[in-house]
Amino acid sequence: xxxAGTLQEKPGLDFIRARVKQDVEEGKNNGRVxxxxxxxxxxxxxxxHAKSICLNFGIGAEFNGKxxxxxxxxxxAKESPEFVxxxxxxxxxxxxxxxxxxxxxxxxxxxxxDFAGELxxxxxxxxxxxxxxxxxxxxxxxxxxxxESPFRNRTxxxxxxxxxxxxxxxxxxxxxxxRAKIDMASPNLLMRDPTLYRxxxxxxxxxxxxxxxxxxxxxxxxxxxxxxxxxxxVCTLEFENNRPLYDWVLDNVSAPCHPQQIEFxxxxxxxxxxxxxxxxxxxxxxxxxxxxxxxxxxxxxxxRRGYPPRSIRTFCxxxxxxxxxxxxxxxxxxxxxxxxxxxxxxxxxAVQDPIKVTITNWPQGKVDNLECPxxxxxxSAGSRIVPFSGELFIEREDFMEDPPKKFFRLAPGRExxxxxxxxxxxxxxxxxPGTNEIxxxxxxxxxxxxxxxxxxxxxxxxxxxxVSAAHALPAEVRLYDSLLTESGPDEPEDxxxxxxxxxxxxxxxCRVEPSLKDCQPESLCQFExxxxxxxxxxxxxxxxxxVFNRTVSLRDTWAKIQxxxx
RNA sequence: AGGGGCGUCGUCAAGCGGUAAGACACAGGACUUUGGUUCCUGCAUUCGGAGGUUCGAAUCCUCCCGCCCCUGCCA
Numbered sequence: 001x002x003x004a005g006t007l008q009e010k011p012g013l014d015f016i017r018a019r020v021k022q023d024v025e026e027g028k029n030n031g032r033v034x035x036x037x038x039x040x041x042x043x044x045x046x047x048x049h050a051k052s053i054c055l056n057f058g059i060g061a062e063f064n065g066k067x068x069x070x071x072x073x074x075x076x077a078k079e080s081p082e083f084v085x086x087x088x089x090x091x092x093x094x095x096x097x098x099x100x101x102x103x104x105x106x107x108x109x110x111x112x113x114d115f116a117g118e119l120x121x122x123x124x125x126x127x128x129x130x131x132x133x134x135x136x137x138x139x140x141x142x143x144x145x146x147x148e149s150p151f152r153n154r155t156x157x158x159x160x161x162x163x164x165x166x167x168x169x170x171x172x173x174x175x176x177x178x179r180a181k182i183d184m185a186s187p188n189l190l191m192r193d194p195t196l197y198r199x200x201x202x203x204x205x206x207x208x209x210x211x212x213x214x215x216x217x218x219x220x221x222x223x224x225x226x227x228x229x230x231x232x233x234v235c236t237l238e239f240e241n242n243r244p245l246y247d248w249v250l251d252n253v254s255a256p257c258h259p260q261q262i263e264f265x266x267x268x269x270x271x272x273x274x275x276x277x278x279x280x281x282x283x284x285x286x287x288x289x290x291x292x293x294x295x296x297x298x299x300x301x302x303x304r305r306g307y308p309p310r311s312i313r314t315f316c317x318x319x320x321x322x323x324x325x326x327x328x329x330x331x332x333x334x335x336x337x338x339x340x341x342x343x344x345x346x347x348x349x350a351v352q353d354p355i356k357v358t359i360t361n362w363p364q365g366k367v368d369n370l371e372c373p374x375x376x377x378x379x380s381a382g383s384r385i386v387p388f389s390g391e392l393f394i395e396r397e398d399f400m401e402d403p404p405k406k407f408f409r410l411a412p413g414r415e416x417x418x419x420x421x422x423x424x425x426x427x428x429x430x431x432x433p434g435t436n437e438i439x440x441x442x443x444x445x446x447x448x449x450x451x452x453x454x455x456x457x458x459x460x461x462x463x464x465x466x467v468s469a470a471h472a473l474p475a476e477v478r479l480y481d482s483l484l485t486e487s488g489p490d491e492p493e494d495x496x497x498x499x500x501x502x503x504x505x506x507x508x509x510c511r512v513e514p515s516l517k518d519c520q521p522e523s524l525c526q527f528e529x530x531x532x533x534x535x536x537x538x539x540x541x542x543x544x545x546x547v548f549n550r551t552v553s554l555r556d557t558w559a560k561i562q563x564x565x566x
Numbered sequence: 567a568g569g570g571g572c573g574u575c576g577u578c579a580a581g582c583g584g585u586a587a588g589a590c591a592c593a594g595g596a597c598u599u600u601g602g603u604u605c606c607u608g609c610a611u612u613c614g615g616a617g618g619u620u621c622g623a624a625u626c627c628u629c630c631c632g633c634c635c636c637u638g639c640c641a
């Protein structure tokens with residue numbers, strides 16, 4: 001991606017980039033641009049984080065700057081090394097590189113404590129010995145001012161001593177907190193003497209038991225930014241109320257610099273959930289198989305589903321950056337996935353719901369090895385051999401005994417093309433006498449149509465995919481649909497009531513062409529006429545057990561026509 | 567209710583006083599050995615509402631309405 005020069009030419013630079021560009025032009029920070037992506041390691045990254053990652057790393061790259069990865073690990077009760085590991089893996093998978101700039105807020109604990117000391121020294125912070133409940137009572141309400149704590153006017157010396165002893169572990173959890181001395185009457189509740197430090201005897205995943213006091217977000221984040229030389233601290237809208245506090249801390253301490261916080265609207269997507277709380281509920285409640293369940297909007301989930309990282313980046317570019325609350329249509333994400341896959345995913349044939357077709361005039365025992373291109377529109381992509389024989393499987397829904405007007409696939413007496421193979425004509429239908437279910441379709445083929453064209457120029461209205469019964473490989477296919485059903489006017493208070501009962505369908509009787517025998521986990525291809533599929537990362541075993549996840553279906557005009565007919 | 571934000575097509579989103587970009591979705595049509603892809607065409611006389619300023623307003627002013635965020639020793 002190249003530089004601001006390119007950016008100037010495209011209209012509609014988002015408001016954050018416009019601001020960064022202006023800062024660079026005005027020589028602010030000597031033209032330096034430095035951003036950061038600051039996740040708390042308390043969960044897996046999801047597509048909403050991807051928006052932030054693309055924004056922060058994107059700005060870094062576009063303005064010839066840098067972007068750090070920083071773990072905001074100030075609350076050991078919720079954080080763990082598993083999340084630290086997964087976050088790194090996901091950011092890399094998405095396609096971004098923090099080079100040697102991976103940091104942890106916990107690395108700054110010592111310096112942070114020094115800054116706290118500075119605030120106390122200046123009379124701008126004090127140790128409060130009120131209980132949590134009492135502090136809440138003193139805070140006031142949205143319309144009434146708060147009341148000052150009786151401990152608010154302790155001397156510097158006393159505060160310094162108390163804070164030292166808090167750190168030394170002389171007090172039980174919750175006995176005291178360190179608070180900023182700002183304004184208990186501020187209309188912004190965050191400015192009513194916010195808590196800076198609390199006592200918590202919890203083992204920290206990186207600092208172990210070294211600390212029993214932990215700094216709060218508002219104190220930690222701005223100073224971490226400043227210590228890393230961040231120029232633009234980009235975060236989501238709900239932190240807008242925190243900005244005055246962000247600035248207050250940096251203004252009242254000898255911070256190395258003063259980054260600019262800028263807020264943008266977080267991503268919402270239709271038919272899924274993006275809040276960490278709800279995602280945890282899905283996993284811990286057993287609604288999903290894990291954080292990487294292909295139905296999850298997590299990056300590991302999308303990876304397992306088969307979404308190419310580039311398509312996620314494209315999506316993040318297309319949705320734009322703004323300040324208004326918005327909910328992006330899932331169809332746009334799926335469009336980006338299809339657009340990416342369409343360009344390169346090799347085409348192969350697989351039958352999800354097989355029904356047997358016997359070619360009655362096919363020479364006994366003959367096998368015709370047909371050469372089929374991986375990309376019909378691009379011969380340079382190569383080809384593979386697909387065996388054709390007298391016993392085949394086609395898709396059950398590609399045959400109708402009594403077809404409606406607009407159905408132009410196989411039906412009694414009708415001729416269709418089998419892709420890259422022959423024209424076949426349905427002569428007879430065999431049914432189970434008990435259930436009356438169709439068990440087999442008897443067809444004849446035209447030997448003159450090998451490859452799929454009739455020398456006499458006659459046309460067929462449909463081309464079907466197929467596999468040879470004797471050569472095809474059994475496979476499991478997992479079909480996914482949206483996590484939630486479409487939202488209606490009456491939203492349930494519990495979102496799990498809106499979970500889509502059809503979000504997963506497992507098909508165990510599928511057949512795929514033999515060329516897929518040794519395909520590797522995570523490899524992607526298009527099953528012609530069906531969709532894009534990804535060999536499952538976890539369960540697929542090359543040569544042994546074939547398991548495919550449907551990444552996204554193809555656009556299905558026929559389904560639309562059917563729906564209209566209903 | 568106090569404070570902080572936001573309201574442009576069904577959904578995102580440009581626009582920054584000169585007469586409503588683009589994308590997705592949707593609807594037609596062409597092409598097609600994937601009812602796929604591709605390609606055409608259509609899709610906001612109007613910018614939450616009402617006034618006002620101006621030759622001219624989505625853009626400026628006033629008032630009103632709606633939605634989101636804030637009363638964790640979470641981030």
